[in-house]
Amino acid sequence: MQLKKEKIELGKEYPITGEIAGIKEIEQISIDALKQSFPDNIRPVLRDAHPKHHGCLRAEFIIHDDIPQELKVGIFKQPRTFNAGIRFSNNKVQDDTKKDVRGMAIKLFGIEGEKLLEQQKDEKTQDLLLINHPVFFIKDVQDYVEFFRARQAAKGNLPLKFFFLNPNPFKWHLREFIIGMVMLNKKVSSPLAIQYWSSTPYKLGDRAIKFTVVPNSNNATHSVAKSPDYLRQAMVEHLNSQEASFDFLIQLQTDAKKMPIEDPRIEWKSPFQKVATIKIPRQQFDSLQQMEFCEHLSFTPWHSLPEHQPLGGVNRARKQVYEALSELRHNLNNVVVKEPSEEEFLKLFGRMPSD
Template identity: 45%
Template sequence: MKNPATNTLQIGYEYISSDEDKIIQEMIDEMQAQMDRVYAQKKMPRQIHTKMHGCVKAKFIIEPDLKEALKIGVFKTVKTYNCWVRFSNSQSKPQKDKKKDIRGIAIKLMDVQGEKLLNNKRHETTHDFLLMSSETFFSKNIKEFRGTLKASTAKNKLKLLLYFLNPKHWSLLKRLMGTFIKCKNPLEIPYWSTQPYRFGALDKAVKYYLKPSADNCYVNENIKEPHYLKINMAQTLYNHPAKFDFFVQFQTDATTMPIEDPTVPWTSQYVKLATLEIPPQQFNTNKQLEFGENLSFNSWHVLPEHRPLGSFNRVRKRVYEFMAEYRHKKNGVPDVEPKADASFFNNVHIHDKNRINVAIPKNKALKKTAQVTINCSKATAFNFITNGEKLPNWLKKHGSIPAVLYTKNNAETYDFVGAKRTVYLDKNQSTLEELLSYNPFANYSYRITEFTNSIKHFSNTAYAQVWFNTIDDKTRITWDYTFTYKNIFSRLILNLILTFVFKKFMQASLNNAKKYIENGD
């Protein structure tokens, strides 16, 4: 607010316009109308930051030896919070990752004691931080933003074009385009809160800043797939951690670093308060992706010491709260805050478990290899080859080798070391497969036992390894099959079968996969 005596802005204070409530309600009505129109007969996603790249487990580690003035709210004591971190694109209508966009990160700390500001989640033990890939926002105030929102949510898309053709809106358009970025990996870019927050006392305001660590290692092999940000993040986190430094930036001048105008960058120094540490993990599972889609975030779901400031945060409170409740109700999914227990990280450190200590034998064993090069990405090839439902599409009958009919997993999924599945073949035959290693988009291996066909007379166990390599923007698949043999006689017969029958089956199968993927059957 303005100081009534001097009519000057004060640090940490807000100025609330008389028509703010009316504008916010109009925005809610417009967003609801658009969502009802677009998603009338299907599941409703969140309105903003719709496209998710992944929701991962992490630690939020408070810095030791903070100055007393910095020991506020969640930073009051030295502590490590378990948390969920959601990465996203901002557009309401999901688009290809190669297009410029605002990228977002939402952090949900757990085991944060104390009442929160949101009435319906006052007693929850979670706490949210919301940041995005632009230091500043494109609208100066909510009245200006409301005009953009009205044009962008209109049923007639021509209205948005006409809106930006108006010379009065060109400066807004320039700022908007300046917030859009391209990136190769959500883990390698910085994020800002853009909007300010209280830091304890009424005359203390800060913005948040998240900076990726210089020690991070990234895997960015793919920049052509429509969803390559998810792929690159998954490949990175499969074997590498990712760390971010969490800073605050204090408002030191109320005029040059305003609360109510987020288009103006603040110029004060950054002060580090915590580290966000994301351990290696596999997050790209249906269960975890669904969890991330149903999770809700709100800049007001915080301790009072971190109260959001500024008109856009006041908009967020009502809009996010209403739309989250509306979305969950329409989808028939409860809006539940997660809780962490001692087992939170039990299934995270898969880089220590991605191989079983079983050596593929070289003695008393026969190996055959097949290769094919497919005009697709590694992710597409890997997802197709490892999908049990797709096996009948490429493991077809060839000579005396029967076709695969279907598979049955012994666990919920077949995507972790030790997972087993039964493969049912034609002529009432079957085998049991067990994953020995699983490195998404790179390679995997498995052991085959319990043969019910004639192979059982010559071999008890076989081992398969599959590699995926990028060759001139295409993917080369290499498939090794190693059979053990029981005795010299078995070796002779098995070698004939593998040379004249099974190797041809392997090559024909990979050719089937190539045809299926490239033709989009």
């Protein structure tokens, strides 16, 4: 269904007809797929999306004091430093040398204020989710449903039925296929050395934004031989000897039609503005206890203050689907679904004795 082009406003959402039913179908397909992939004799149950993590890192998220007044909203309201955990990941459990999308999930601690998820409204965390591509390959919930149906039928293989098998070539998802292929074919030397984007939009008060994380040039100083887990090893070797850092930048929506909220396939063209620095100190992060802790963490864009609410159909689908899958995964693993406290995170990922 086409959006009503005559009345599109900045920062506004425009759900399509049938979206609620579509999200419910995606949820059920995802639950069925997870159960089929992890019968009773296979544990732990891994995530549906980005199940392979390279590790969770301790970081500082430093809000600058010289940002424009219009950006001083929510977590950016005043200069301060938040402790943070960062999970770097692959979209599939496979050899790091194989084609895949890479992810960066940031969990900020010490965030005061009621959150969007009813069951976790009193938690003091804020999640920021990014991938290593500026746009997403799905337009809306209707296309998301078609993709999930095709993926289910493909049984883990590339769901070509979604992209090409409509009898009418004008209904092929060629744009989506091109985006997907570009996402899969990026060379990555280290998770610390690449740029990440939100790809989908979010609120900043009454405005809409996207955000990106840009690595410092010094983050790419360590290269390692290609191996099944070389991305983790690249981070291990780098953080054994020096810190890493990223710039965190925000992009405002300035044109409601050219920079749509309901179509994350379209890259926004307004300038990015730096608002924070992410510092990752020297550390050890790959002990068995740390890796297990990382496995049980939950990340969703809806771990959020209302000022940073996720926007658009893809994000609305994520709310319901991520919650359902997280609850199922934790229950099957006999783990309680809860946000970690800042204290327990720092106790496990805190300063190394040699620092």
